[in-house]
Amino acid sequence: MWHHVPVPKQVDHHQRRTLIADALMRVAAERGVEAVSLRHVAAEAGVTSGMVQHYFRSKDEMMTFAMEVIREKVAVRLTADAPGGDAPVTELVRRLLVQLLPLDEARRTEGRVALAFLAYAAGRPEIGAAVRTDNARLQLLVADHLRAAQAAGQVRADLEPAHAARALTALVEGLGMQALSGDCSPETALAVFDAQLDLLFGRSA
Template sequence: MPKQVDHVSRRRLIAEAVCSLADERGLEGVTLRDVAARAQVSMGAVQRCFRTKEEMLVFALGHISERINERVQARLVRSPAQSPGTALGHAVTEVSLLREEHRAEARVWLAFVAQAAVSTPLADTLKRNYAALQEAFTSLISEAGEAAASLDPQREARTLLALADGLTTHVLIGHLTPQEAHDVFHTHLTTLWIATAPAS
C-alpha cells in the first residue's frame, strides 16, 4: 500500500511539473528530461510512471480538469440554497478561469486545447471533461423550472461552455480585461433568464 500511495503522489508531482513548464514554454517545450528536473526526480522515475510523453500529458490534462471540477463543485456546495441561475454563474466563473490566480492555469489549459487538435488521446480527455461540464450546466438550467421552460437546456449549456472558453482566450491575449469578460457572461446569463421569464 505505501508504494501505491507514493506512486500516485509522484504522478501528481510530475503533472504539476508539466503544467509549470507548459506555462513557461508551451507544450512544445515540455521534455521528459526537463520535467524530471522540475519535479526533482530522476528520468527513470518519470519513465516508471509514464511510458510515453503523450501518456504523461494526458495525465497532466486530467489533473488540471480534476482541479477545475473540484472548484466548481466547491462553489456549488458553499451556498446550497442559491438559485440555479446563481449556481450556474458560479460554475461558469470557475470554468472560464478569469481570475488572476488562475491565469497560469488558463494558459496551460489553452496549450492543451491547441495540442488536442493533433492528439487523439488529449482530444478524448477534453471531450470527456467538456461532456461532464455540459451535463452539470444542463442540469442547472433544467432546475430553473418555469423560468427556463422555453429553453433547450443542452443547447444553452453548450453555448455557455463555448462562451467560457472564448472569454478565456480573449482575456489571455489582452482583447478583454477580466472585468469586461465577466460582464459579458453576466449579461448573457441575465438576458437568458429575462428572456424566458413569464410575462407579469
C-alpha cells in the same frame, strides 16, 4: 535478540504523479507545450528523468494526466465555492462556468495548459477523445442544471437546455481565450459573461 528491520517507506504514487503533472503545467504555461519533455519536466519537478519515465511512458501520458489534475483542482474549488442549499439553480451554473475564466493565477495557469493541450491534441485523435468527453460532460451537467432551473421557474420555459448549455460553455471558453491572450481583461470577460447570463436568465449576477 530481535533485530530491528526497517520498514520500507510507503510511496504515495498519486502524489508523485501529481508533483510531476504540476511541473509539466508550469513548463507548458511558461514556455509552451513544445518545451514539455521528460527531461524538462523532471528538471522542473526536481526529480530524475528515470522517475518521470517510471510514471509516464510518453509525453501523451503526461499531458493527459495533467488535464486530469486540472479537473480535480476545479472540482475541489467548486466544492469549496458551492452556494448554499437555498441558492437559485442559476447560481450553480454561474459558479460552475466561472471556474473556466482565468480570474486568478491558478486559473490562468490552468487555462494556458488547457489551451496548449487542445492544440497538442488536435492532431492526436487518441487523446483528443478525452477533450470531447470532458466537453460533453460539462454541457450535460449545465443542461441538467438549466432543466432544474426551468422546473423551479428560474429561467424561461421555452429555453432549450441543451442548446443553451452549448452556447454558455462556448461563450465562457471563448472569453477565457480572449482573457488569456490579452484581448480583454479577466474582469471584462467576467462582466460580459454575467451580462449574457442576465439576458438568458433575466437575473442580476
